[in-house]
Amino acid sequence: MAKTGKDDPRQMLRYLPSIEELLSQMSRRANTIEPDARANLARRVVARLRSEIEEGTLRPGSKDEVLRRAVREADVTAAALLGQHPVPVINAAGVILHTNLGRAPLAQEALRAINAAAAGYSNLEYDLVRGERGSRLAHLEEMLCVMSGAPAALAVNNNAGAVLLALNTMADGKEVIVSRGHLVEIGGSFRMPAIMEKSGARLVEVGTTNKTHLKDFEQAITRRTGLILHVHQSNFVQKGFVKQVSVADLISIARKHGVPVMDDQGSGILRDPGLLGAPDEPTVLESLEAGASVVSFSGDKLLGGSQAGIVYGESEWIERMKANPLARALRLDKLQLTALEATIRLYLTGKADEEVPVRSMIQASSSELKKRAGALRDALRAAVKEDAADRKGAPALTVKLVEVSSVLGGGSSPEVELPDWGVALVPKEPGLTASGLERAMREGRPPVVARVSEEQVILTIRAVFPKQGEHLPDLIVRALKRVRTRH
Numbered sequence: 001m002a003k004t005g006k007d008d009p010r011q012m013l014r015y016l017p018s019i020e021e022l023l024s025q026m027s028r029r030a031n032t033i034e035p036d037a038r039a040n041l042a043r044r045v046v047a048r049l050r051s052e053i054e055e056g057t058l059r060p061g062s063k064d065e066v067l068r069r070a071v072r073e074a075d076v077t078a079a080a081l082l083g084q085h086p087v088p089v090i091n092a093a094g095v096i097l098h099t100n101l102g103r104a105p106l107a108q109e110a111l112r113a114i115n116a117a118a119a120g121y122s123n124l125e126y127d128l129v130r131g132e133r134g135s136r137l138a139h140l141e142e143m144l145c146v147m148s149g150a151p152a153a154l155a156v157n158n159n160a161g162a163v164l165l166a167l168n169t170m171a172d173g174k175e176v177i178v179s180r181g182h183l184v185e186i187g188g189s190f191r192m193p194a195i196m197e198k199s200g201a202r203l204v205e206v207g208t209t210n211k212t213h214l215k216d217f218e219q220a221i222t223r224r225t226g227l228i229l230h231v232h233q234s235n236f237v238q239k240g241f242v243k244q245v246s247v248a249d250l251i252s253i254a255r256k257h258g259v260p261v262m263d264d265q266g267s268g269i270l271r272d273p274g275l276l277g278a279p280d281e282p283t284v285l286e287s288l289e290a291g292a293s294v295v296s297f298s299g300d301k302l303l304g305g306s307q308a309g310i311v312y313g314e315s316e317w318i319e320r321m322k323a324n325p326l327a328r329a330l331r332l333d334k335l336q337l338t339a340l341e342a343t344i345r346l347y348l349t350g351k352a353d354e355e356v357p358v359r360s361m362i363q364a365s366s367s368e369l370k371k372r373a374g375a376l377r378d379a380l381r382a383a384v385k386e387d388a389a390d391r392k393g394a395p396a397l398t399v400k401l402v403e404v405s406s407v408l409g410g411g412s413s414p415e416v417e418l419p420d421w422g423v424a425l426v427p428k429e430p431g432l433t434a435s436g437l438e439r440a441m442r443e444g445r446p447p448v449v450a451r452v453s454e455e456q457v458i459l460t461i462r463a464v465f466p467k468q469g470e471h472l473p474d475l476i477v478r479a480l481k482r483v484r485t486r487h
Contacts, residue, residue, distance in 0.1 A: 015066040030078035092450045094460035095409035103300045105357045113342035143344045152318035154311045156330040162296040162309030167199035169321045174226025176201040179212035182231035211243045231264045248290040260293035268297025304358035305343035306336045373421035373461045383473035396429035406462045422460040440479035
C-alpha cells in the first residue's frame, strides 16, 4: 500500500520552507552573518532537513513545525560557526597525550614564539645575511642534529607524512619487508598497508601476527627489496606466545644485503625513557646508534612540541627526502615550525623537564599530586556546601579524595600507568546521575572532560594545570545548575 499523509516522504518534503522563507525567519544571531554566507547557511539547513525526511529520521507534524525546526537549526549552526573552535578544555580524564584533546599542550616559550611569528612578518624563508631566499628548515635541522647527535634531520607536518615521504623516497616501486605484527592501524582508521600503497612501495609481509623471526626477514630479501621497515607497537601490546625482531637484529642482516632499515617509532622517546614513565620503551637514539638508516617519530607526543613528523637518519637519505616533491606538500607551516623550534630550545638549554608541560606532568610526584587533589577536594566541598545553602537543601554531591592512575595516551606506551590522585563526585541529589553531571561539565565553558566510574565522576589531577584547578569548583556548580534546568 502506498504511504499517505505523515508517512509519505513526498508529502513531508512539501513542508520544507523555501530559502527566502527561512531567511526571513532567522534569528538575530544568524542575521549577523553576511548576506551571501547567510543564504548558503539556509540552503545547507534545508538540505539537511530534506535528507532527514528522506531517511525517515524526521517526521514533522505540520509545515509550521518544519519551519520552527529549520529556524532552530540555523540558529544553532550560526552560533557554532561564530563561536571559537576549538575551545580550550580542562583535561581531567587522566590521559596526558589525549589525541582528541590536541595531544601535547605547548610550553609558554612556544606560545610566545608563535605570537611573535604570527603577528607580523618573519624571516621564514629569507636569509638575512645574504639578503636572498633561504631554507625554512635549515635552522630547525641544525637544532635537531645538535640535540640528538644525528648526522641529518628533517621535519614534516606529522609522523604519517614522515613515513609516507620516507617510503616513497627509499622504496618507490620496490618491496618493503614488514612483520605482520607491525601492520598497525593508527588514529582515524588509517592503516600502515594503506600508507605504504600510496607511497608506491610494495608490501611484503613476513612472519605471523604474534611471531616473527629473523630468518623470516632474511628469506624475504631479494634484488627487489628496497627497505626493511620496523614499526614500534606503541599503541597496543602483545602478550603470551609472541616474538618480534629487534631493530638491532634487523640491521645486522640488512647490512649483509645492503638494504636500509627504517624504524617508525611513533611516540618518539629521545633518551631516558624512565623519566617519562616508560622504562621498557626503545628510544630514538638507541635506533640511531644501532645503525638504522632512518628513524621517524611525532613532535606532539612525548617530545611535547607542535604537530610534526621528525625524521633522523643518514645524510644521503635525508637529502633525497628533502629533494622529493612530496616534501613541499608535507612541509611545516610557520606556526608549527616556530613552536617546534621553541620547544627544541628548551631541550638544548636543559629546561625541558620544568617547562615542557608533557614532561613536567609525567614527572610530577605522587605527593605533589595528592596535595593538589586534596586542595581541590576541599574547595569543591566548600562550593557544594554553598550551593546547598543557596537552595536551602542538602549537598548535591559527596566529594572525596581517590587514588587513581593516568596513562600517557596518544598511542604511547599503552601498558604504562602513572600513579595519580583525583577527586570523586558522587551524586546525592534526586534525579542527578554521574553521566548527567559529566555531560553538563562537558557543555560548560570551558568544558571539563572527566571520566565516569561506578556512578561517580572522577576528576584526575595530573593533566590539569594548577590555574585551571582553581576554576573547577565554580564550573562544577554551574554544571549542577544546568542539570537542574533540564529537569
